[in-house]
Amino acid sequence: MRSLLRHFLQDARGNVAMMFAMFLGPLVVSVGGALDYSRTFTIGAEIQSAMDAGTLAAASLSQGEDPETIVRNYITAALSEHNGVLERLNVQVSSDLAINSREVTADAVISVPTLMLGLIGYDSLTLNRTSEANERVRNLEISLVLDISGSMSGSKITALRDAAEEFVGVMMDPDLDGLTSISVIPYNGGVRLPQAVINDLLPGTPNDTGCIELGVSDPVKMDLDANGYDWLDWQDNDQRNWRSSAFCPEDNEASLFLEETPSVVIDLIEDLDAGGNTGLDVATAWGARALDPVWRGRLGGDFPARPAAYDDPSTMKVLVVMTDGAATAQIRRAQNYYGNWYSYEIYSAAQARTNMADACDAAQAQGVHIYTIAFQVSGSTNRDLMRDCASRAVNYYAVENLDISAAFNSIAADLNNLRLAR
Incomplete structure (x- = not known):
């Protein structure tokens, strides 16, 4: 047991x-x-x-x-x-x-x-x-820099007008009234300015739109103080009123700043014609100035509070630069020697390319979205200039045929996507 x-x-x-x-x-x-x-x-x-x-x-x-x-x-x-x-x-x-x-x-x-x-x-x-x-749809400030030099004549200027008008129609959607401003800067050898800018740079000037003489150091300077600039002179004639030359667009092609009415912008585009040299650096700088807050209240237009501050989170700034050629030397005043007129060079084409690159760099440093369109541009130097100006590789458009509308449509689609803050 x-x-x-x-x-x-x-x-x-x-x-x-x-x-x-x-x-x-x-x-x-x-x-x-x-x-x-x-x-x-x-x-x-x-x-x-x-x-x-x-x-x-x-x-x-x-x-x-x-x-x-x-x-x-x-x-x-x-x-x-x-x-x-x-x-x-x-x-x-x-x-x-x-x-x-x-x-x-x-x-x-x-x-x-x-x-x-x-x-x-x-x-x-x-x-x-x-x-x-x-x-949120951000406010949009667009500078549209358009080449109307002599090489743009014929079918090219027609294609540009059609494409630019379509671009304006897309970007200035009536449902977004008051949000989008467009500045259009047509250029040949220079840029014709509206009266508001002339009054700022040449106080006391009569109501004459025209082209301002800029020196080698001025084309890319963002803040042009009123310091007695001269009128561009051609064969002893001031380039204002109706007068034009290879270095100043016609009086009906004066730049338009900070506009909100599509019909006004389109009217200007429809009047564009081709003739003259290619002041690409001067025009690019004016496109950048139209986005620079230092010019607020100095450009005229429909938006007295624009250009907005660069760091304004509710505003996107866009610079579109289009050309079909190369930045040319700035040949301005003509001198009369024994009855014959001779022009002289203010600065070279190489300096013009440097000026343009500086203007692009200055704008990009401030967060401006830069798009460039090389419209049948020949030569690697000229194409590289436009490619380097663009703020992103995909913002550079090389158009080899007449379909420049495709480039403008692509830019419009990209902008409509970027302006939506989510």
């Missing part, structure tokens, strides 16, 4: 079963609870992803549906495989719409039923998720 009792007390074969029985309940709850938490986490991630996509879609200014309907549709689609979950979902969607922005916020509370945690009194796990999205 003593021997049997000793063997019974020493026998441990049933301990595992008893221990397993003791821990089976907590083990089941733990494993099942982990599955419940994992399932709840998955559902929460799917809800968050659906809400983020839904609020982003609902915030789009191009959609006309009710934001709450859009958000709910996204969530419903995401939770379609989880039975009984949608019935426990509470979603609150709010939206704020302004003329150029829409903000959508969604808050979701959901009680996810548990499978195993109910054994210890937890019938559900509660999730809280929030999502917010906004889309």
Whole structure:
């Protein structure tokens, strides 16, 4: 008997079963609870992803549906495989719409039923998720620098007019009135300025638009102080009023700054004709000045508060420079020797290329988006100048045929995408 009792007390074969029985309940709850938490986490991630996509879609200014309907549709689609979950979902969607922005916020509370945690009194796990999205159309300042030199004559100037008009129509969408300003700077050997700028640089001048004489150090200087600039002179005639030369556009081709009315911009473009040299550096600098806040109130136009500050988060600044040739030497005043007129060079073509590169670098350093269009430009030096001016490699367009519209359309599409802040 003593021997049997000793063997019974020493026998441990049933301990595992008893221990397993003791821990089976907590083990089941733990494993099942982990599955419940994992399932709840998955559902929460799917809800968050659906809400983020839904609020982003609902915030789009191009959609006309009710934001709450859009958000709910996204969530419903995401939770379609989880039975009984949608019935426990509470979603609150709010939206704020302004003329150029829409903000959508969604808050979701959901009680996810548990499978195993109910054994210890937890019938559900509660999730809280929030999502917010906004889309804002930024103000847009565009400087459009257009080559109207002699090499642009014929079919090329016609193609340019058509392409530029289409570009203006796209960028000055009536639904975005008051947000977009366009400056158009037509140029041949120089740039003809509107009266507002003439008054600034030559105070007391009669109402005569014309071309200002700029020296070698002035073409890329952003702040041109009123310091008694002279009129560009050709064969002893000031280049103002109706007068023109290879170095000054016609009087109906004077630059237009900070305009918001499409018809006014298009009227100017329709009047563009070809003739003269290619003052690419002078024109590029004027395009950059039209975006520089130092010129606020000095350019005329429809936006007295523009150009906006460079660091204004609500404004995007764009410079589009187009040419079909090379930056030429600046040959300005003509001198009369015994009845014969002789012109003289202010600075060389090489200096003009350097000037243009400096103007592009200065604008790009201020965050200006620069696009360049080389319209049937020959020679690697000239193409490289335009390519290097662009703020990104993809912002350079080499047009080998007459389809310059494709370049302008691509720029317009890119700008419409960039001006949306999300």
